[in-house]
Amino acid sequence: MLSNSSMRTPLARVRGLGSAKSGTGHFWLQRVTAVANVILTLIFVGVVIALVGRPYASAVALLSNPCVAILMLLFILSACIHMRLGMQVIIEDYIHAEFPKILAVMGNTFFAIAVGAASVYAVLKLSFGG
Amino acid sequence: MAEVKPAARPLSPHLQIYRWSWTMAMSIAHRVTGTGLYLGTILIAAWLVAAASGPAAFETAQAIAGSFLGRLVLFLYSFSLIHHMVGGLRHFVWDLGHGYDPQTRMNMAKFSIAVSAPLTVLIWIVALVLR
Ligand code: HEM
Numbered sequence: 001m002l003s004n005s006s007m008r009t010p011l012a013r014v015r016g017l018g019s020a021k022s023g024t025g026h027f028w029l030q031r032v033t034a035v036a037n038v039i040l041t042l043i044f045v046g047v048v049i050a051l052v053g054r055p056y057a058s059a060v061a062l063l064s065n066p067c068v069a070i071l072m073l074l075f076i077l078s079a080c081i082h083m084r085l086g087m088q089v090i091i092e093d094y095i096h097a098e099f100p101k102i103l104a105v106m107g108n109t110f111f112a113i114a115v116g117a118a119s120v121y122a123v124l125k126l127s128f129g130g
Numbered sequence: 131m132a133e134v135k136p137a138a139r140p141l142s143p144h145l146q147i148y149r150w151s152w153t154m155a156m157s158i159a160h161r162v163t164g165t166g167l168y169l170g171t172i173l174i175a176a177w178l179v180a181a182a183s184g185p186a187a188f189e190t191a192q193a194i195a196g197s198f199l200g201r202l203v204l205f206l207y208s209f210s211l212i213h214h215m216v217g218g219l220r221h222f223v224w225d226l227g228h229g230y231d232p233q234t235r236m237n238m239a240k241f242s243i244a245v246s247a248p249l250t251v252l253i254w255i256v257a258l259v260l261r
Contacts, residue, residue: 031225034218041215045208045253053196053261056185063181083168090161115171122178 026085033082040075047072060126069127076119084112152239159243160217163210170207208253213246 006013017023047068051059062068087108095101180191194200220238223229229238 031222034221038215038218041211045211049253049257049260052257056181056188059181059188079167079171083164083171086164087168090165115175118175119171119178122175122182125182126178 026088030082030085033078033085036074036078037082040071040078043071044075063123064127064129066127069123072123073120076116076123080112080116084108087112151236152243153235156217156220156239156242160214160221163214163217166207166210167214170203170210173203173207205250205254209246209250212250212253213242216242216246216249 015023020026047062050062054062063072088105091101091104091108095104177191177195180187195204220229220242223238229235
């Protein structure tokens with residue numbers, strides 16, 4: 001049996017959440033979205049290539065194809081979660097004063113949600129008939 | 131009192147005295163490209179919203195994207211995306227517990243730029259041929 005010689009309480013050890021209070025959740029979600037991003041990014045690049053130089057009508061037709069639209073939505077979702085987590089790490093690396101850090105981390109969340117919401121709205125509007 | 135002996139080797143990190151290495155450059159590149167991709171999502175969102183707003187807005191967005199500056203930004207964005215993606219694969223190798231020895235680290239760092247640069251050019255060739 002492990003002896004509890006550290007300052008941590010048995011409850012803290014069992015919960016395993018550490019000083020960040022969320023355990024490995026942040027790290028793991030960043031990896032899961034990174035794996036998803038590899039697949040979805042390649043599809044996204046393919047869609048953009050297919051759209052180069054297309055007139056409006058055929059661009060809309062492609063983006064409103066259900067399969068394309070669903071994959072675009074997944075890309076937006078995965079990328080926005082991933083970039084929010086990534087930028088939070090960067091903020092925490094460079095901004096140490098508590099209040100500016102909280103503001104920056106909060107602003108980062110707002111940014112990711114705003115970009116995601118605008119993109120999702122646009123794809124859905126195109127899909128459901130402009 | 132104990133005598134303080136000067137260290138025989140440079141203390142790390144030492145911001146004035148360092149030598150650029152591939153691993154260091156690629157580590158920084160991953161963060162820089164991640165930040166670039168982050169900011170660039172504004173442009174992706176704007177382009178999608180333009181498409182959803184109707185033909186006039188879409189034509190404007192396409193004209194901006196097709197201009198010299200627009201294409202330059204698109205090229206940098208696509209390179210950042212591919213480079214960050216290939217760099218991310220390196221992280222997967224580390225996460226699985228491999229590739230920590232100096233030689234492998236160095237090879238993977240060189241590999242990431244050796245793959246991402248030609249791959250980006252290839253994507254552009256395909257895009258320009260297809261249009
Ligand atoms: C295409 C597939 C992608 C893969 C495989 C990938 C992989 C990764 C990995 C493994 C990390 C963690 C690096 C670390 O722990 O130091 C990371 C960080 C990050 N990623 Fe991605 N990513 C991808 C796409 C994206 C996209 C599309 C964006 C933005 C829209 C993005 C933004 C970021 C940011 C801002 C960070 C933080 C960088 C840092 O901490 O230095 N990534 N990425």
